[in-house]
Amino acid sequence: MNSRYRPWVRLGSLLLSFGLALILAWARVGWTQTHRISLSVQGQSYSQLVEQSRPLVWQALAQQFQAQPQSEQITLEVLGQAGEQQVPLFTVRMPRSVWQQAPSPAQLEQFSTFYPNTLALLQPRAPLQQAQVESTAPFANGITLVSSNPSNGQRGIPIDQNIHLRFDRQLPAGITGLAFGIQPPVEVAFDIQGNELIFQPLQLLSYSTDYRILLPAAKELDLQKPIELTFRTEPRYSYQRDIKPLLEASCVGCHQQAGWMRRSPLDSYAAVMRYVTPGSENSELLKPRWLARHAVIQRAAGIRLNGGEWMP
Incomplete structure (x- = not known):
């Protein structure tokens, strides 16, 4: 090759390499990687595995968002493992x-796609005699709860929230009555939408109350x-909804890192x-020496800590 062209060829090669490096770097940022966590399956039901995975999923999401500051979404696949075999239980896209x-x-549940039927692949059943099959068929074919909203033990539930139960298959249509129980007693109506059973309280729930719901294994749903399930409703007053706006209106102007009372x-x-000591x-x-200094706080000072009404 003529010597006078060699510098230009070398420059072109360098520019091409630089361009490829930029494309690959952009691709690494843009691609969505799937990360996996595994749960050991030792006889748990599908709903038990979902509950067991909640804190693990949140811990894994926190780690991945910190490790990948450029990623706009983290995808987690939760696997069930028994011996050498693995199956996907659900996928989370956050x-x-x-x-x-x-x-x-x-x-x-809001960010997940569930695969409840895959769990059966990890639990092969021994062949049964025909008489055994006939006697156990109703139980084996019964529907299974996949998730609920509220979830079992959840706290801070809005007093106007409906109760959603999601199952592993579509529910039968035309059901006119269910032996649904809730304590403390609340009158409810129910609706079936595909694989979801939705209970709507006909009056507001009570604040700061522990509720228990029971749905028997009646023949209507099989x-x-x-x-x-149990859950606890929200308190009458909350920091985000009630306290924070008062402080921002009357106190935070000075009581912040850039303020006079930093x-x-x-x-x-x-x-x-x-x-504050709760309660x-x-x-x-x-x-009083602090409440009396700010007009906004002073007007709200009649709030009783036991959940009374606002007083001017």
């Missing part, structure tokens, strides 16, 4: 924009076993709780 709003593990910030829940009227932040 956008970074949602993760930054600090969702709770109780919201897992349940494998009774369903029993040494005693009140711009976050953790900061506020340094001056105590003698908490530092509730003393």
